[in-house]
Amino acid sequence: MQYIGSVYRPPSEAYSLIVQVTLGCAHNACTFCSMFKDKPFSLRREEDIFQDFEEARRVYRRVERIFLADGDALVLKTDKLLRIMDKIRALFPECTRVGIYGSPQDVLRKTRAELVSLREAGLGIVYIGAESGSDRVLAQVKKGATRAEIIESIEKTEDAGLPASVTFISGLAGRDGLREHAIECGTMISQASPSYIGLLTLIVEPPAPLCADIEAGRFALLSPTEVVEETRLLLEHTDVRRDCVFRSNHASNYVSLRGTLPQDKARMLAQLDAALQDAGLLKDERFRML
Numbered sequence: 109m110q111y112i113g114s115v116y117r118p119p120s121e122a123y124s125l126i127v128q129v130t131l132g133c134a135h136n137a138c139t140f141c142s143m144f145k146d147k148p149f150s151l152r153r154e155e156d157i158f159q160d161f162e163e164a165r166r167v168y169r170r171v172e173r174i175f176l177a178d179g180d181a182l183v184l185k186t187d188k189l190l191r192i193m194d195k196i197r198a199l200f201p202e203c204t205r206v207g208i209y210g211s212p213q214d215v216l217r218k219t220r221a222e223l224v225s226l227r228e229a230g231l232g233i234v235y236i237g238a239e240s241g242s243d244r245v246l247a248q249v250k251k252g253a254t255r256a257e258i259i260e261s262i263e264k265t266e267d268a269g270l271p272a273s274v275t276f277i278s279g280l281a282g283r284d285g286l287r288e289h290a291i292e293c294g295t296m297i298s299q300a301s302p303s304y305i306g307l308l309t310l311i312v313e314p315p316a317p318l319c320a321d322i323e324a325g326r327f328a329l330l331s332p333t334e335v336v337e338e339t340r341l342l343l344e345h346t347d348v349r350r351d352c353v354f355r356s357n358h359a360s361n362y363v364s365l366r367g368t369l370p371q372d373k374a375r376m377l378a379q380l381d382a383a384l385q386d387a388g389l390l391k392d393e394r395f396r397m398l
């Protein structure tokens with residue numbers, strides 16, 4: 109297998125075969141992100157991708173899940189993605205789910221028919237980074253998508269029968285924007301009603317451009333208690349119209365939550381209240397990571 113540079117995957121793809129079909133991120137401008145700043149975006153050659161799959165077939169007896177990396181592999185033209193899916197089906201008939209990162213713009217560029225054809229070819233989940241529900245915060249972090257575009261991309265993905273797993277970042281608006289960020293993330297979740305929500309907590313590492321703002325005092329990171337307060341406010345403002353698996357069990361989080369909205373909302377709020385009462389329930393800073 110040929111892995112080029114650092115490889116990232118969603119927590120739920122921990123046991124998946126990961127194959128890079130693109131390198132880096134086509135957007136690569138988010139101010140909080142350090143993932144691909146040293147890896148210019150490029151497409152991998154089809155023969156190199158296929159070689160990786162063939163090698164994996166020789167090495168692994170059973171491959172149930174496959175994740176297509178890097179940052180926003182859904183940027184690939186649908187024809188090429190369908191050829192990749194065909195290869196997967198031919199080599200790994202036991203594979204039950206293929207996942208991919210897609211930016212809101214990648215989804216919006218595809219027609220509904222293209223998304224349906226990808227689902228029929230075996231694509232099983234699209235991971236979309238919303239990060240915030242607030243247009244002001246999205247512009248500030250240079251996300252490259254508006255609230256309306258993100259909601260449309262989630263609805264379009266779900267409408268094509270593809271579950272969307274959508275990520276938000278606690279603390280992304282700093283102390284000044286805590287309330288706005290929390291409420292607008294909650295209302296975005298309610299409006300778009302994706303199948304899955306993943307809540308991470310902001311960790312900024314060089315060379316993310318946001319580092320300079322933190323050092324200069326222009327951006328205040330939240331304290332652990334403020335992160336919990338923000339998460340509580342976010343959850344309070346969710347009112348989903350279909351079941352939504354909510355997880356904040358990423359290594360970056362202070363409190364690990366897992367449940368299905370709306371039925372587990374009260375339990376998760378109680379868990380956050382308990383953490384607000386007892387700081388001993390918060391994850392130690394030494395054990396947090398990206």
Ligand code: SF4
Nearest residue numbers: 133136137138141179
């Ligand atoms: S957060 Fe996602 S879209 Fe933004 S630069 Fe990083 S990989 Fe690209």
